[in-house]
Amino acid sequence: MKALVYTGVEELTYRDEKDPIEKAGESILEVQASGICGSDMHAYHGKDERRVPPLILGHEVSGRITNGKFKDKIAVLNPLITCGKCEFCISKREHLCPNRVLLGMNRPYERQGAFAELITVPNTNIYDVPKKLNVTEAAVAEPTAVAYHAVLIGEKSLKKDIKDCRILVQGAGAIGLLCSLILSKIKKNANIIMSDPNKLRLNECSKYLDAKFVGPSDKEVKNDSFDIVFDTVGLEVSRQQAISVVKPGGSIIHIGLTQPAGEFNFRKATLQEVTFIGTYCYTNQDFSDTIQILANKDIGNLDWIEYRQLKNGGNAFKQIHDGTCSAPKIVLIP
Ligand SMILES: [Zn+2]
Ligand SMILES: [Zn+2]
Structure with a gap:
């Protein structure tokens, strides 16, 4: 697959990477949209110890599942992967899970991100995109x-x-x-x-x-x-x-x-x-409520999203860095 890889401080390289392998309890998503987040910028500047190059960044992602029991489902991913067993997960405050990890991080363990054509993700993190929500717009569910x-x-x-x-x-x-x-x-x-x-x-x-x-x-x-x-x-x-x-x-x-x-x-x-x-991230309930908010247009239309091609993603990072980009959100399309 092609991916935009963070290869060093303020350096992104669009190149071939190994496809993710099928794992028990996980599915592979063919990425259709993936947003650039402030935290990706933080990593790009070399200021995030949980994101060490080489790494595929990106965690605001939607697309189509390609294998397993959810095959062909149009999905948006909750990028926050939690243990499901600790006191926080059990009390529905999953975002406070001490074992949490986000897609697009490699410390404490590796989870490649979504600036790629494919990504593997636990089945529990897959959420349906309602019919009235465009799949590329669904990528902003996370922010x-x-x-x-x-x-x-x-x-x-x-x-x-x-x-x-x-x-x-x-x-x-x-x-x-x-x-x-x-x-x-x-x-x-x-x-x-x-x-x-x-x-x-x-x-x-x-x-x-x-x-x-x-x-x-x-x-x-x-x-x-x-x-x-x-x-x-x-x-x-x-x-x-x-x-x-x-x-x-x-x-x-x-x-x-x-x-x-x-x-x-x-x-x-x-x-x-x-x-x-x-405040940090959101609970699983907040995440599913948000998908409905977007689908119902409760916060209006989403014309503030600017779409660009994944292969030109490096430029988008540069412009956000320079402050010359007015779009509040850039979503990359593989
Ligand atoms: Zn984000
Ligand atoms: Zn937990």
């Missing part, structure tokens, strides 16, 4: 589930209806856009501000929802003025802004993780009872 889970966690933490909150979403990438779409179109909030230093990205997001789109230092982003802040960036500076602008008693939902450490205003967090919640 959508990440955003959906974050919004649900945020909503639970609030002392008032999320519909009535003043909301800041930091970052106008895929997760920022998806959080905002869910907050606007499903949670019916009409008081969202999206911030990003990149005007191209803000402009692109402004085509898909009603919100205010501003730079991070805009006067709209005032201290003590948001009930809830979604940090999809995860830089020290975005966290510091989040704690400054959140209202007393408000919540910060931390989704991005560009810088894992740094200074934070613990004084305000304590004296003003700010809730800070880290």
